[in-house]
Amino acid sequence: xxxxxxxxxxxxxxxxxxxxxxxxxxxxxxxxxxxAEREMRLAGLEAERAxxxxxxxxxxxxxxxxxxxxxxxxxxESRHTV
Numbered sequence: 079x080x081x082x083x084x085x086x087x088x089x090x091x092x093x094x095x096x097x098x099x100x101x102x103x104x105x106x107x108x109x110x111x112x113x114a115e116r117e118m119r120l121a122g123l124e125a126e127r128a129x130x131x132x133x134x135x136x137x138x139x140x141x142x143x144x145x146x147x148x149x150x151x152x153x154x155e156s157r158h159t160v
Contacts, residue, residue, distance in 0.1 A: 116158050123155050 133139035
């Protein structure tokens, strides 16, 4: 399991390094791709947050659990916000 996770992290960093090399057009394309990925991740986090609040309001999710999950979303969101 940890080997697979390490491989994924290495792939991410390798892609970042490669996206910073090359001509200006390739670099601009890579930056647009990174921006699109960040926006999609933030949209997903926003949707998850809305779902959690809905479950909390409907009393299908306990407040302690909701608080922990929302805190986790906050931390993830802070990683993707510039």
